[in-house]
Amino acid sequence: MIRTISPLRANFGRCTACAVRSLSICGALDETDLVEFERIARQVHLAPSEALFSAGQVASSVHNLTAGVARLYKLLPDGRRQVIGFALPGDFLGTMPSIRYSYSADAIKRVSACRFPVDAFKHFIEQRPHFLLRINEFASRELMLAQQQMLLLGRRRTEEKVAAFLVGWRARLAHIGDERQTVSLPMSRQDIADYLGLTIETVSRTLTRFEREKMLVIVSGGVRLLDCPRAEAMAAA
Template sequence: MIRTISAKPNRANSGRCAACAVRSLSICGALDQSDLAEFERISRHVRLGPREGLFAAGQAASSVHNLTEGVARLYKLLPDGRRQVIGFALPGDFLGLAPSDRYSFSADAIDSVSVCRLSREAFTHFIGQRPHFLIRINEFAARELMLAQEQMLLLGRRTAEEKVAAFLVVWRERLKQIDDDRQTIALPMSRQDIADYLGLTIETVSRTLTRFEREEMLVIVAGGVRLLDPARAEAMAAA
């Protein structure tokens, strides 16, 4: 009886992965039909509301996650409460490259988020059987690492103005990649999140955006900004 119940969600979700809108963007892009069926069997679809946590730093890293919908913030905290947002995860992003058995950062939903959750154990076994999948994971890791290095340059050596401009340019590029190519750049995260991502205060982010608006580089709208002068933003971001 228990076996039947536990099998049920999988049957109900049959084809879930095959129908996944972000499959080709995600690590699952490297999986064929039969791989996909197995992946679906070992993964569980989870929905989270705004502000709900996916996992927290220090917890046993029992699961890996594949984001399919929404935006998540990834961050680290110092004992006194200072926070560094180390990234924003978008659909297609994989959260599970951990070198230890504990999460080294926390992740929570910004808006409504959907993820595929797999036990780390099952995931490790799964990848061990599939070298092409491992290569894919590797590519993702290398890309993450390059982004992290770019962010170090930003945090260590750029001015507030450059930081905000670079953030907008890179974020726009990422949204474009997941096919959200509107003139308005959606900013689902709060000013505080942006500040903690850029190593600034909320006031500096706010002032800088206001100034960009005054200088007619962009317009601040509900839930985002509209870039009027992308070239200028890109120039600021570049140096």
């Protein structure tokens, strides 16, 4: 069950102390605005596999991830799952052109997020045009990631898809301050396969081949890239 903490019972100043504030939409707000922003926020904490929201539900809230990794996906009419992305701390989720969510989001590992009622959020934006510019920047980034995935699902070969995923995920981790040589992969092989339009067997075989060719080493919880230039060249092909 998702646990919520009312801001009326929380200590204000949480936003100011937030470790991912500079990476989030709230990075455009000054301290005065942050006080009001906290008043409309609810903190939610999800255990692994708990849903942040589901496709088809009324889009009553928007969300800002503050910890953990979320899986974004759609279920196809035949029951198959298409993973459309992975959200990291600082990512903003839930803005919809319609009144219902068009995709689902759940926690891969434990996730924390700030939840904002749509009506209160819209009212907040209307009074702060500069904040809308920040949100538009995030929307543009989401569009870019969607375009990159379309390319991955298109004409690229299997090895190029897997290499592009690893290089792209490493860049996203570096953006939030995780620049270790070991690339953490909290998602399952099945998640990666559903993201790349491959089978889990194909993903596993490709990673094993990369390890055999000394491009990487498979370690607990991820991979360690040994030949980054080769991986980047393959990803750019």
